[in-house]
Amino acid sequence: MSRAKTDNVAQSKYFIPTTRAEMQARRWDELDVLFVSGDAYVDHPSFGVPLLARVLEAKGWRVGIIAQPDWNDPAAFQVMGSPRLCVAISSGAMDSMVNHYTAAKKVRNDDAYTPGGRAGKRPNRAIIAYTAAVKGALKGVPVIIGGIEASLRRLAHYDYWSNKVRRSILVDSKADLLLYGMGEKALLEVVTQLDSGRRIEALTRVPGTAWLSPVALSGEQLPAFSALEHDRAAYAAAFAQVQRSGQQRLVQEYAGRYLVVNPPAPALKQQELDDIYALPFTRRPHPAYTETIPAFEQIRWSVTSHRGCQGGCAFCAISAHQGRLVQSRTPESVVAEVERIANDPEFNGTITDVGGPTANMYATSVRDLTRCQRCERESCLYPRICSNLDLDDTHAVALLRRLRNIGGVKHVYVASGIRFDLLAHQPGYRQELLHHHIGGLLKVAPEALSPGLLKHMRKPAPELFETFLHQFYATQRQLGRRCGVVPYLMAGHPGSTLGDMLNTALVLRRNHLKVEQVQEFTPTPGTLATCMYYTGIDPLRGENVAVCRDPHERRLQKALLLAHQPAQHKLVREALRRLGREDLFQQVSGTAERSGSAPSAKVRAGKRKKGKGRNPRR
Ligand code: SF4
Structure with a gap:
């Protein structure tokens, strides 16, 4: 063995094994569970696969990780042999199609979860490709799929990249079991039962899992796949049915077989959550990597x-995945x-x-949990x-x-991110934040500032944003600090029109705010907004929703939000012409301000990078 390889094995004793040599260093001849991940192996609690591997390891199971294997090479899946109990597959922290393509369906040339930030280390539709590879290379071993790609594609779902309704990913991948949500409880239960000698086909009642039944079963009966595959109204109605089904078991027919989605796994108790974050993460990428991994550098x-x-x-996959x-x-x-x-x-x-998905939700709670269990509201x-x-x-x-x-x-x-509507009720946190915990800029996500559109996004009214700004600046004056606000905005969301973008631009201008980046809406699997995008219907209200599918109009929408940038002026003039409001050009572009008529706060928006989040499990 070369010197470099020997050093790697020595350092890697603190990591979950990734090779036969690392198994041997632990005197293991066999794994119990093998994880396959579309991300590089970073031993940090923000990465889902290493976290789940640590959870199983802490219970005494022998686990290994194969990260970003070559899906065309069976040997890449055989490096640690066949595991005794099962293989658990995840596409990684992101859906592989979101990872690979922009909102305009252009191929991305980087991947924040790969050494060197290089694209191309995971397949399109990674769950399906990895499952096929594992089934070929490790014959007879049960295959479990999980993570955000499996979770949000567990039912029939609209897929933006193929522009059609696809079957459940459990049907398409031919895996044996699907885990949805954050996964710890469901995975522990599944592995415990397999270890007790039960066959994977017998695991039909584990909360937080989905499986295929050869016979019809009782439960909330969703329309069969064939009934909604080409019927947009039926698809929207089925989406609403799922949202309102609460804790019931869901059943959906696929040509004589039945997808069964068990009720969600119970939330982790506080002690269980604490125990997970006390596991011995090294907070480093596996020592075999020689290049930096951008997502790790960001959340280290x-x-x-x-x-x-x-x-x-409406557009967010986080709350759909992590729960409310x-x-x-x-x-x-x-x-x-x-x-x-x-x-x-x-x-x-x-x-x-x-923080977490929203920083100022830490330690907020509900007064009466039973009310939540009966609740049909879409948002708290x-x-x-x-x-x-x-x-x-x-x-x-x-x-x-x-x-x-x-x-x-x-x-x-x-x-x-901070929810500014909550911050209005949290004066102590607001003061603490401004005084000590932001480095000059506070990120908030109004996403838009036009009432009609915000209704479709399920976001707070523009008045609340302006109230927040007044409170923010008042607290600043009190503290003698100068900080800026970074508003995150989105163009092209279902319901978004040029008029909405103009309204938003005018509110920005009125408050002397400028943004440098605007996110374009991407219809990611499983969200309410994606259902609106596909069907043109708000499924929970039964209203029609205008959907902007024309790439040029999307550019015009974006240009209005970036109207202060000279490079956008041609598009801004065109957008205003379409709206019959060319008279507003100077006002929205700020050219009047530049000639000295109004002050302009130097507020720059941060870039919402792919994989930028502090928590890649989002
Ligand atoms: S809206 Fe209220 S009752 Fe419903 S889940 Fe949220 S906190 Fe609970």
């Missing part, structure tokens, strides 16, 4: 304080993790983020904040104070 010194999101924004109930770690658990980071010899003193925050939510910010404030007083920690930043 970040800490997840909670999961789940109450927002229910916020699950928070104890302050002691978060403090212990930051203390471990502070003791890392490579730590530079800055915690880059403490839209159209108004639910009276059952307890938005007490004292725990979050106390946590931030404890974290910044840990020895070796110079800065603790909150880089996760």
Whole structure:
């Protein structure tokens, strides 16, 4: 063995094994569970596959990870032999099609979850390709699929890239079982049962899983795939049916077979969540990698304080995947993790983020859980904040104070997104944030500032954004700080018209805000907005929704939000001409301001990069 290889094996004893040599170093002749991932192996709790592998390892199972194997080479899947219990497959932190293509369906030439940021290390429709490869290379081993790609494609779903309704990914992949949601509880239960000698076909009642039955079963009966494959109205009705089905078992027919989606797994208890984040993650990529992994560089010194999101924004896959109930770690658990980071010899003193899908939901709770279990609302925050939510910010404030007083920690930043409508009810958190925890810019995501469109997005009204701005600047003055606001905006969402973008541009201008980047809506699998995009119907309201599918009009929408950029002026003039409002050119483009008539805050929007999130499990 070469010197470099020997060093790698020595260092890798702290990692989950990825090769036969690393298994042998642990004196293992066989694995119990083999994970296959579309991402590089980064041993950090923000990465789903390593987290699940650590959870199983902590219970005594022998687990291995094959990261980004060549899906055309059976040998790549055989490096650690056949596992005793099962193979668990994930596309990685992102759906592979979202990872590979832009909103305009252009091929991306980078991949934040791969060494060197290079594209091409995972297949399109990774779950299907990996399952086929594993079934060929490791014959007879049960195959379980999970992660965001499997989770959000578990039922018949519209696929933007093939522009058609596809079958459940369990049917298309021919895997034996599908896990949806965050997965820890379902995976532990499945592996426990397999280890007790039960066959995979017998695992029909595990919460948080989906399976194929040869016979019809009782449960909430969804329209058969054949009935909604070409019928948009039926598809929209089925989407609404799923949203309103609560905790029921769902059944959907596929040519004489029946997809059965069991009710979701129960949320992790606080202690269970704490236990996961106390596992021995090295917070480093596997030592075999010689190049940096962009997503890792971004989240290396970040800490997840909670999961789940109450927002229910129509376009968001996070709340669809993580669930609406916020699950928070104890302050002691978060403090212990930051203390471990502070003791890392490579730590530079800055915690880059403490948060979750929405930072200011940490330790918020519900007053009456039984109300939530009966609830049919689409969002806890839209159209108004639910009276059952307890938005007490004292725990979050106390946590931030404890974290910044840990020895070796110079800065603790909150880089996760903030819900500004919640912040209005959290004066203590707002003050703490502004005083100590933002590096000059606060990221908020109004997404648009036009009432008609916000209704389709399930986002708060523009007045609430302006109220937030006034409170923000008042707190700043009180603290003697100067910070900016970064509004994240989206063009091309279902319901979005040129008029909505003009309204948004005018609110921006009125508040002296400029953005440098605008996200284009991508119809990702499984979201409410994707259903609207495909069907032209808001399925939960039964209303028709205008959908902008013309790429040029999408460009015009974007241009109105970026109207201060001279490169956009031609498109801005065209958009205003179409609206019959050419008189507003100077106002929306700010050319009047540049000639000296109005002040302009130097607020620059951050770039929403692919894989930018502090939490790649989103
Ligand atoms: S009752 Fe309120 S807090 Fe609970 S799920 Fe419904 S909207 Fe959310």
